[in-house]
Amino acid sequence: MATASFETLRETADLRHLRQIIVGLDEGVILIDPDQSLLWANDAALAMHGVNAIHELGATVDEYRSRFQLRYRNNHRLEADDYPIDRVVAGDSFSQVVVEVTVAGEDSPRWVHQVRSLVLNDADDAKPTYLVLIIQDVSARYEAEDRFEQSFNANPAPAVICRLEDLRYVKVNQGFLELAGLARDQVLTKTVYDIDLLRGAERRDLAKERLAEGRTIPQMEAELEVAEGGTKLVIVAGQPIDMEEQSCMLFTFADLEPRRKAQEALRHSEELFTRTFQMAPVAMAIGTRDGHLLCEVNASFSQLTGYSASEIIGKPLTEIGLWESGETRQELETRTDAGQGLRGYEASIHAKDDAIIDCLVATETVRLGENTCVLWAFQDITQRKATELELVEAIEAVMKDTSWFSRSIMDKLARLRTPQPQISSPGLDDLTTRERDVLALICRGYDDKTIARTLDVAANTVRNHVARIYAKSGVHRRIAVVAWARARGFDGESVAIDKPKRETRA
Template identity: 45%
Template sequence: MNQVVPDEVALQRQVNRRQLQMIIAGLGEGIILVDPKEGIVWANESALALHNISELPQLGTSAADYRDSFELKYRNHHPLDEGQYPVDRLLAGDEFRDVTVELARKRSNTIEDRRRVLKFHGFALPDAKGNPESYVLVIENVTEKISAEERFERAFAANPAPALICRLSDLRYVRVNSGFLQMTGCSRDDVIGRSTYEFDVLENAGAKEAAIASLREGRTIPQMESMLRLPDGGKAVIVAGQPIEIGDEKCMLFSFIDMEPRRQAEDALRQSEERFARSFRLTPIPTMLSTRQQLRVLDVNDAFEAVLGYEPEEVIGRTSPELPIWVDAASGKRLDREIEAAGSLRKLELQLRTKHDEVLDCLVSTETISIQGEECVLTVIQDITERKRSEVELIAAIEAVMQDTSWVSRTIIEKLAHLRRPGASGKPEAGLADLTPRELEILGLMSQGLSNVEIVKKLGVTQNTVRNHIARIYVKADVHNRAGAVVWARERGFTGIGAGSSKRPRRH
């Protein structure tokens, strides 16, 4: 039996080592060969680059040299002591996997030598008898991966949106952010380490079975409503799940939306709308609710039916021009223009027609409001027919007294005139001479109690002509209504009796 001499053993080891070096030289991972007697004997280009060096001697030939050149720290920033370095552990016969450390060159402040995160694997290459012939350090650069995980951890912790992370391998929670703790009132210990069976966020989900199947298979869980079971009651949420990886572990990121603020807002909105509906229905003034666009009637209150005589179904659904309440089409169009221009108006004087063909003098006011996110117009109608009638009757009574003022002092007459026109200014007053013959004629017919329609028939002119003349009379007389114009004429002794009569006031 032939025996191998020691020189032949050494030669064989060198051949084997060269073959191993040729195999691993081009690998992407860093490889360092460590001999039990000779120390660090070889490293590939990747290993040198990970240490930011270009030549093997810069690694050092022994574990002591390596420790003198490079500083290694655990992820908690605690430095590795002698005996804890990967090279030390290999030479001590300790094989290991996934030792992650931060590495930096000592005595160097260059950017290239900034700290990087490396993962070491160490194992022995046995000889034919099973004894360690040499050792191998496999080095993986995980700097970018760790940086990405750190960025994710910071973003996850700072995100105000409630979130949980569940590890899929055992369905236990491994991360929880402050947003979730604030929403639920739980502590970190109440959640971390517990399984989805103990704290089931999908327990009351709308599509629970499908969600659980997606969780077990690591698929996206779409948004769905659920009710979290908490010690002090339930919490209504919207929950969704997104598969992610943390390190090499597959996980599920659960995100939540707290439904409580939205429900409170919805309750407040509903209560507000209920209060509005009650007020709308019970107010004693005729009121309409219409859309902002086209002014299509949505509802009318009880007072509208009581005053104007139209039942809700007779007006709801109609646009403003289609309503039967206008004495003439121009009134409805005028209201449309005012709302279109300003969105609201105050005390627009219009005549409205009831279902029983009675004409009412009214003040119309509108306001644009929002109901369930839609712009609407609230129209309030104030019936002033009786008030105007009372004014006319009062004026007629005053006029009857003033037919013979011989027993009434000038002071009393002036006070009566002031009561009839309280807003008169100190500017010079207009007289009858300032009116045109046609205006005098129309003023005379007004003083005799004729309506616009009757004046149109008597003079054979159009309604617009009569309205325009009356408007000019108002401006010249500085009055705002028909009664005021009649009083203004009677103060000047003009009663309209006799064709074109312009009787001057008596002098006292």
Template identity: 50%
Template sequence: MSQDVLATETNRRQLQQIIAGLSDGVILLDPDRSILWANEAALTMHGVEQVSDLGANAEAYTKRFALRYRNNHVVPVDSYPISRVGRGETFSDVLVELTSAADAERSWVHRVRSLVLADNHGEPESLVLIMDDVTDWASAEQRFEKTFAANPAPALICRLSDLRYIKVNPGFLEMTGYTRDQVIGTSAYELDVLEQAENRDLVKQCLRERVTIPQMQAELRLPDGGSKQVIVAGQPLELNDEACMLFSFVDMALRHKAEVALRQSEERFAKAFRLSPVPILICGAADHLVLDVNEAFLDTLGFPSGEVLGISIAQIDFIDDKNARIRLFAALEKTGSLDRIDVRVRRKDGGLIDCAVSAGTVTIQDRRCFLLVLMDITERRRTELELVSAIEEVMKDATWFSRTLIEKLANVKSVNSAQLPGGSFTDLTARERDVLGLICEGLADKEVAARLKLAPNTVRNHVAAVYSKLDIHSRSEAIVWARERGLFSSEWRPKGQR
């Protein structure tokens, strides 16, 4: 064996001993592209247990492992790192995603570089592939890429070493009208996102020191020659081991538009609130402190504003019935709105006003509030009472009215009686009305059965039907229900029972 061959083998054994324990993966090839040896780290990065599993040579390797670039494009076979080093090329930082042909579910991301070792005559003696497993880093970067692209806030990333933009998200492109090619690789001097910044000296200092740039207004030039007012902020970060600055933006035009719309809405509400002829009150939902009232409220109830604003509704005590006030706010808290609830309101001078109260929940300056509208129905109630009184007078001597007319008059009286429970008299059948009339005379079921010549069970069924239809539960409730509606007075009894 020649001295040169012995020297080569000795060198290789020494090289293998040196690199066997390295965390970087190392694959050694002969100049003829045969795979001679690989350390344990390289085998692990390929998901195999022995060197022969990599393939006998570079060609066999390309059939056992599929490679893609990070942009998901397939790496051509002649561009595989093992093919390139087989041609004697030296390169660094080639980033590829490797998948085993035997198990497509497993993949790794390698950062690969090459080394060509020459003999004493300058001829290639050993070809070396050195790889670093950057799978975890690539996964984190992929997550960042997805988050950055999905972020609706306009943003771009500038590399601080040369002040060139390396990433831009759709939000920035949509806001400005730039294309990706017009931004990526462009210098911050060409596309100055901090142009006309309100504190440009501070911006320059923050860039030099690579610290956070606080929010400030700036003017952003657009590709059509126009400009856009924005709020911009900068956050330092590292990307691919390079110092960068993440710029994020808020479109002032959108904010201004929203502020104008909100102000106009508030102005319309305030004008409607002030000019409404109907008394309106706004109070806090939690404490019932009066936040605002309109002029109609002050005029109708006779209170000066100083005795109302900032005072709780319980302290003002303008709702005549304390229990009615408690029930009203309990219902409002539960349902969020009320529609025309009859409430009697007391003026400052002690006079009483009948009101129909409607209420709803509103948010004012991030505070949950109740808005109460008081409709004065005193005149309407007086008219209704007069109508009821007239009906009662008519029904005192109803002998000459037909049954149908009496029932209609009773219904009118029922409709105009405030908040009476139960159904309508006309919901009852003729026989059920007769039974109700005899109940109002104080007759028991057996007596009703005898009077109407019915079986006791039939009477009990009729009584149950009456209770169900009128939403009552006892004979006493039935009597009260009928009397409140002016039914079955002494001058009128069911046919045949006068």
């Protein structure tokens, strides 16, 4: 029956003409007899199945189904009645069915076919003369779409796609879901009116116009609403794309919220620094490392120096003449240029009224915005030094006659005048025997005349010994040399003083 039908169709002039028309088409064409026999296929249809002749497709619909396994794009395998070739035999008319085609015995599909049906009838007979499957190989397109889908989902940059026809979201990746704090079904059931991607955009009207026209939306900042409430600052941009033959808009995002939080934290930190700087009871100033220009001074600095902020800001320290000496200025500038911080550096500065102020200076390199600056701190020690000087003079006046002081009081006075230095060379071993005798008597509180009488030597000799003791100990005052000796465990009490023997004349 199938052979007779095929012979009849083959000898029909119309069929010959039809075959001549379709043989060179890019689309695949398979002719099927109503009795389910496969009659003919053009070269494109054979190539789309990886065969060279019609018999390799199968003589019948059943054989075709056994040689090629079909499933939908959602990985659902087609049942026998759902095969396009079965549906066309059953008289079903369909315009577009997309299936993946796998050769029997293989695991992965080789092609993706887009199939439509056609039923041809004789003019005088309502029954179909033969049935036609028209096939397009859309493997390349769907492979590209698969690659895009994989890339889209794997891309950590947040992205969402809306269909321009109804502005409904059709695809969303994990990056956007995490950014907005939404679930996938909360996005794919919404439109751009429900989830406004352009909220607070700086050029919102332009973006809406470009979206309506399906044109590129340039990058702009916007506020994206998030699930937990509030918004996140983002950069959003739109790029028109075609997806499954539909015009769409791909929106991509860059999360600026960490940057905004960092900027807010920096601004808060700078405001806190400014308030602390202005309220600090210690005189402080901020200057550039390059050029040593003053950028800011606090109220304590103005009170200390007499310079108002308007008089001193923007001027180099050299022009102001803040430092008492050029050597001090040069050393401080050299050290700050090298990035060396100062701690407790003692220096004298000139106030506006030419008063000399003794200060302890400290510096620290700080970053203000894009600039590297130097923070200066000045502690006024003028009064403290004056008090120390008065105390030293009083102690020295008392030490001129110490015969009525106890040894413990003398020790305390010595330590008060000069704190115990760290023991280092030179030491007591550098003194001669006579110098040690003189030092012992100095420690006992004797003046030069008493020492001269005790040692039975001239006063000039004592002064020479004292001068050499000063030179070897590195001090220049009597009370300081006592402190130097006691720091080394020498109090003079245990030293036996030997008087020099006078020569007798014959």
